[in-house]
Amino acid sequence: MLPVLGYWKTRTLAQHIRLLLVYTDTAFKDKYHHVGPEPDYDKSDWYSVKYKMGLDFPNLPYYIDDNVKLTQSTAILRYIGRKNNMCGRTEEERVRLDILLSQTMDFAEEFWKVFYYNLERRDVYLLKELPVKLWDFSNFLGDRKWFVSNQDITVADFFIYELLDHHVYIKPTILDNYKNIQMFMQRFRELPRIKEYLASPDCLRGPVFNIYSQYEVEQRK
C-alpha cells in the first residue's frame, strides 16, 4: 500500500511535505479531508475518523507508511528525511537543521495568527515585523546554497521554502530586498522533479490557508 498523507485540501502545513515526497520520488497518496462551506465550515469529514485511525496524537497532517503512523509535521518531515539522508551529515548541520525547523515553525505560527484570526494586523506584520524576521533568515542563509548546508539540501529547506512562498503568494514583492533568499527560492524551484511538479496539474497552488481563515474569507468577497 502507498503511504498516505492526510491533511485539509490546503497548502498550510502539508505542502512542504508533499514537495519533499515528490523530490525524494516517494510514491504516496494525498488524502484530503474536506471542510464544508460557510457559515458552518463542517469538519466532520476529519472529526468522524480522527480518533479511529490509531494515531498516538491524532492531528492533521498525518502520515501512514504501513505500520508507521505519524503526526506532527516536523516528525513527518524528519521521518521522510532520515530515509533519504536529508537531515544533515555533520553535527554542525544537524544543529543548524534543528534551529531552522523550530524557527520556521515559530515564523509560521506568527504568520497564521495574523492571516487566520487578526487580519487588521496585516500591515503591521508585513511592513514592520516581517522585515526583521526576513533579515534574520537572510543572515542565517548567508552565501550558502541551502539554509543548512552549502552542499546538500535538507528537509528544513523544504519548510522554509514553502513558508516564504506563502508570503510571496500574498505579496509578490515581499522578497525584493533579500537577494540571497530570492536566489535560494529560484534554486529550489529548479530542483529535479520539483520544477515539473510545480508546473503540473497535480500541484496544489492554493489556498494557502484554510477556507475559514479571515484572509480566505476576504478573498472570496
Ligand SMILES: N[C@@H](CCC(=O)N[C@@H](CS)C(=O)NCC(=O)O)C(=O)O
Ligand atoms: N504541531 C502540529 C500542528 C497541527 C495542527 O495545528 N493542525 C491543524 C491544521 S494546521 C488542524 O486542523 N488539525 C486538526 C485537529 O486539530 O484535529 C504539527 O506541526 O503538525
